[in-house]
Amino acid sequence: MAVIIDVRNCIQLLRSCSAVAGQQLHQLLLKSGHVPSSLPPSNSLLLMYARCSPLHQHDARRLFDEMPVKNCFSYNSVITSHLNSRDHHAALNIFRSMPERNTFSWNTIITGIVSTGNLDMARSLLIEMPVKDPVACNAVLHRYVRRGQADKAFALLRTVGQCSGADASSPWNDPFVLATIVGACADWMKYDFGRQAHARMVVSKIEQDLVLSCALVNMYCKCGDLDSARYVLNGLTQVDEFSLSALIYGYASCGHLHEAIRLFDRKEEPSIAMWNSLISGCAFACCGNDAFALFARMMRSDVLPDSSTYASILNVCGFSVMVNPGQQIHGCGLKCGAVNDIIVASALIDFYSKCGLWEDACRAFRELRFHDTIVLNSMITVYSNCGQIEEARRIFDMITGKSVISWNSMVVGLSQNGHARDALGLFCEMHRLGLRLDKVAIASALSASSSICSISFGEQIFSLATVLGLQSDHVVASSLIDLYCKCGSLANGCRIFEEIDKPDEVLWNSMLIGYASNGYGHEALELLELMKTKGIKPSERTFIAVLSACCHSGLVKEGLTWFHRMKADFSVSPSAEHYACVTDLLVRAGRLEESVEFIENMPFEADAVSWTTVIGGCKAQGNEAMMQKVAKKLMEMESSHPSFALSYFHVLCCQPIPGPLVGGSAAAKDVNKWLDEIIGGYDSSIREFHGGDDQKLLISLLKILCRHYGKLRSPFRSDPSQEGIAGPEMAVTKLFSSCKSSGAHKGEYGAIVHCMKNIPSENQIQATAKEVQNPLVSGRRKEALQYAQAGQLWGPAYKFALQLGGGG
Structure with missing residues (x-):
C-alpha cells in the first residue's frame, strides 16, 4: 500500500533540511512512488544532496540515473554535486551529455572548473560558450588575477570582447568584470589597458558606478596619473573614504606631500585608514622624516595606530636604516601588543634585516607565537643574508604550502651563498613541478650558472625565459650578460646588450662590469661616455665598475680622474667601496706610499680590507719595511670589525718566521712563544x-x-x-x-x-x-x-x- 504524503510540504522541507533528514524524506518519497517518477520532488532531492555534503554525491548520481525524465535543473544539480566533490571529470561528462544547455548550466560548469584550479579547461569552455555571460567570464578573470597571471586575464577579455562584439550583455559592459580588470591594472601597472577599460565605462554609461569609480581612482593613483584620478574623484556625487585615501596615497607616494595633506585635511576627523594612506605614501616616496612627523601628529590626535601604521613606519625605518627610531617603534609595539600581529612582525623582521641586525631579526622571529608563509619567506632571506643557509633550508622545508616567493627566496639564498649547484637543482625542481617561473627565478638560476661558469646550462635557462616571454626583461638580460662576461664570452654579452631596446642603468652597469672583469678598461670608458650621451645618469655602482675597469687595466690617471669627477660632475659621493677600488688601483701600479697616504686621508676610518690590499702589494714587491708598517696599523684597528679576524690571520701569515723554526730544528714551544711575542x-x-x-x-x-x-x-x-x-x-x-x-x-x-x-x-x-x-x-x-x-x-x-x- 502506497504511503500518502504531502509532496509540496516535502519539497519545502528539502530546501532547508540536513542531509540526514533529507535521506529520510527521500525514503518517504520512494515509498509513496513520487520519486523518481515525478520531476519536482526528484529535482528537490538532487538540489538537497548537492547542497548538503560531497559525501552524498553517489546518492545524487544514483537518483539522477534512475529519473525517467530530466530537465536542465536536474542536470545542473547533479553537475553541482560532482563539482562539490572535486570530481570535475564526471561533472564535465554530464554537462556534455545535456540535450540542451542554458546560461546557468554554462555558468555552473565554468565556475566549478575554476574552483578546481583548472583554468585552461575553464578558459576553453568560456570560449565555447555561445553567449559570454559576465558571471562565468568574471570567475575565470578573477582567478587569473589572483594567480598573478594578469596578462592572460587581459588576453582572455580581448578574445571574449571580440566574440561578443557590441552586444549590450558583453562582459566588457559588466561593472563587476570591469572592476576586476581595473583592479588588476592597478596591481600590475597596466596603465594603457586601464585607460581602455575606463573608455568602455564611458561608452557604456556606467562610469558613475561607485565601486568602479573607486577602482579607477586607485588604478590611476598607482600608475602615477594623478590628474585623471582627481578628475574621476571630482565626478563622484559622493566621495567615499576609500577613493579619497587612494588619492592621498597617490599624491604622497609621488612626492606631492602638500597636495596629499590638503586632501587629507578635507576630513575633520580622518580615519585610521586615511592616516595610514598618508604615512605609507611618504614611506613609498622615501620621505622618512615626513612620515615620522605625521606619525607624531597622529599620536597627538589621539588616534591609535593599527598594524598597518606600525608596518608602514617600520618600512620607513628599514629603508632609511634608522635603527634607533625603529627600535623605539618596536618598543611601542611591544607595549600595546601590536608585535603579535603577523603583519607587524613581518615588517619588524624586514626592518632588522635591512639594517643588517640579523640577530635581532632572528629574535623577533623566535618570539612570534605563530608564523605564516610571508614571515617564513622573510626568514629564508634573513638566514641566507647572514650566511646560515642550512637554517634557511630548514625554514623552507617546514613551509607546507610553498608559494613561488618561497621557492625564489631559497634559490636566491643558495646562489648567493656559494651553493650554485643546489640552487640550479631547486630551480629544476620548480620547473618539474610546473610552478610559475618568474624573472626572479630565471635571474637567480642564471646567476648560479655564472658561478659555476656553465654557459650551456645558462643558455638553456634563457631559452626557457624566451618561451615564458621574459627574454626582453632587463633583470633577466642583465643576468645573462653577467653570465657571458664571467665565462669570458664578452662578445655574446655585447650582443645581448645591443639587442635590448632602451637599456636601463642596470644593463649599462652590467656591461661595464663585464668589460672591467675581462680587462677591457678603454672599452669600459668608451661605454661610459656612450651611456652619458644616451641620457643615463651614472650611479654609485656605475663608478665602482669604471674604477674596477681602470684598476684591472692599469689606467691609473683615468681612474683617479673619474674618482674626482664622480662627486664634482655627477654629485655621487664616494663610498668605502670606491675608495677600496682606488686603493687597489694604486697598489697594482706599485704606488704603495701613495696608497697608504690615500687611505689615511679617507673621510672615514679605513676597513681591514684596504690595509690588507696594501699588505698584498708589499708582499708582491718584496717591500718588507712597508709591510711591517702597514701590518702594525692593521693590528691596531678595533677587533670588532667584521673582516678583522681573517685579515689579521693574513698578516700573521705574512710575518717572517725565525730561521731556526724552518726545517724542524726547534721545539713547538718556540713557535708558540714567537707568536705570543x-x-x-x-x-x-x-x-x-x-x-x-x-x-x-x-x-x-x-x-x-x-x-x-x-x-x-x-x-x-x-x-x-x-x-x-x-x-x-x-x-x-x-x-x-x-x-x-x-x-x-x-x-x-x-x-x-x-x-x-x-x-x-x-x-x-x-x-x-x-x-x-x-x-x-x-x-x-x-x-x-x-x-x-x-x-x-x-x-x-x-x-x-x-x-x-x-x-x-
Whole structure:
C-alpha cells in the first residue's frame, strides 16, 4: 500500500533540511512512488544532496540515473554535486551529455572548473560558450588575477570582447568584470589597458558606478596619473573614504606631500585608514622624516595606530636604516601588543634585516607565537643574508604550502651563498613541478650558472625565459650578460646588450662590469661616455665598475680622474667601496706610499680590507719595511670589525718566521712563544683580540701548521694553551664552522674557501689523525701527506704551511 504524503510540504522541507533528514524524506518519497517518477520532488532531492555534503554525491548520481525524465535543473544539480566533490571529470561528462544547455548550466560548469584550479579547461569552455555571460567570464578573470597571471586575464577579455562584439550583455559592459580588470591594472601597472577599460565605462554609461569609480581612482593613483584620478574623484556625487585615501596615497607616494595633506585635511576627523594612506605614501616616496612627523601628529590626535601604521613606519625605518627610531617603534609595539600581529612582525623582521641586525631579526622571529608563509619567506632571506643557509633550508622545508616567493627566496639564498649547484637543482625542481617561473627565478638560476661558469646550462635557462616571454626583461638580460662576461664570452654579452631596446642603468652597469672583469678598461670608458650621451645618469655602482675597469687595466690617471669627477660632475659621493677600488688601483701600479697616504686621508676610518690590499702589494714587491708598517696599523684597528679576524690571520701569515723554526730544528714551544711575542707587542686591543674564541682558533690553526709542516712534532697533540678546545683538530673544525657562519667564505683565501666547502666530520678528522700520525713520526712525510689530503683537511692547510716557510 502506497504511503500518502504531502509532496509540496516535502519539497519545502528539502530546501532547508540536513542531509540526514533529507535521506529520510527521500525514503518517504520512494515509498509513496513520487520519486523518481515525478520531476519536482526528484529535482528537490538532487538540489538537497548537492547542497548538503560531497559525501552524498553517489546518492545524487544514483537518483539522477534512475529519473525517467530530466530537465536542465536536474542536470545542473547533479553537475553541482560532482563539482562539490572535486570530481570535475564526471561533472564535465554530464554537462556534455545535456540535450540542451542554458546560461546557468554554462555558468555552473565554468565556475566549478575554476574552483578546481583548472583554468585552461575553464578558459576553453568560456570560449565555447555561445553567449559570454559576465558571471562565468568574471570567475575565470578573477582567478587569473589572483594567480598573478594578469596578462592572460587581459588576453582572455580581448578574445571574449571580440566574440561578443557590441552586444549590450558583453562582459566588457559588466561593472563587476570591469572592476576586476581595473583592479588588476592597478596591481600590475597596466596603465594603457586601464585607460581602455575606463573608455568602455564611458561608452557604456556606467562610469558613475561607485565601486568602479573607486577602482579607477586607485588604478590611476598607482600608475602615477594623478590628474585623471582627481578628475574621476571630482565626478563622484559622493566621495567615499576609500577613493579619497587612494588619492592621498597617490599624491604622497609621488612626492606631492602638500597636495596629499590638503586632501587629507578635507576630513575633520580622518580615519585610521586615511592616516595610514598618508604615512605609507611618504614611506613609498622615501620621505622618512615626513612620515615620522605625521606619525607624531597622529599620536597627538589621539588616534591609535593599527598594524598597518606600525608596518608602514617600520618600512620607513628599514629603508632609511634608522635603527634607533625603529627600535623605539618596536618598543611601542611591544607595549600595546601590536608585535603579535603577523603583519607587524613581518615588517619588524624586514626592518632588522635591512639594517643588517640579523640577530635581532632572528629574535623577533623566535618570539612570534605563530608564523605564516610571508614571515617564513622573510626568514629564508634573513638566514641566507647572514650566511646560515642550512637554517634557511630548514625554514623552507617546514613551509607546507610553498608559494613561488618561497621557492625564489631559497634559490636566491643558495646562489648567493656559494651553493650554485643546489640552487640550479631547486630551480629544476620548480620547473618539474610546473610552478610559475618568474624573472626572479630565471635571474637567480642564471646567476648560479655564472658561478659555476656553465654557459650551456645558462643558455638553456634563457631559452626557457624566451618561451615564458621574459627574454626582453632587463633583470633577466642583465643576468645573462653577467653570465657571458664571467665565462669570458664578452662578445655574446655585447650582443645581448645591443639587442635590448632602451637599456636601463642596470644593463649599462652590467656591461661595464663585464668589460672591467675581462680587462677591457678603454672599452669600459668608451661605454661610459656612450651611456652619458644616451641620457643615463651614472650611479654609485656605475663608478665602482669604471674604477674596477681602470684598476684591472692599469689606467691609473683615468681612474683617479673619474674618482674626482664622480662627486664634482655627477654629485655621487664616494663610498668605502670606491675608495677600496682606488686603493687597489694604486697598489697594482706599485704606488704603495701613495696608497697608504690615500687611505689615511679617507673621510672615514679605513676597513681591514684596504690595509690588507696594501699588505698584498708589499708582499708582491718584496717591500718588507712597508709591510711591517702597514701590518702594525692593521693590528691596531678595533677587533670588532667584521673582516678583522681573517685579515689579521693574513698578516700573521705574512710575518717572517725565525730561521731556526724552518726545517724542524726547534721545539713547538718556540713557535708558540714567537707568536705570543708578536701578539703581546701591540696594544691592548690586540690582547683582547687574542682572548676571543674565533681569534684563539685562528692562532691555534697557525700553530698547528707550523708544528705539522715544520717537522716539529705531531700536529695532533692537544694544545693546553687553548682553553675549552679539546685538541688542534677540534680547533680547526670550530674555526672553519665559525668562519663559515660569519661569511668568511666570501674572502679571498682560497685554501680556507676549499676547506669550508669540504669540512670533514669530527669522526673523519680523528680517523685522519690516526692515519697520519704514525708515518709522520717515522719521517715518512710524503705518505703522511697523502693520508692527510685524503682526509680533506690537511691538504689545503699545506698551502698555508708553504707560505709560512715550512718544508713540503
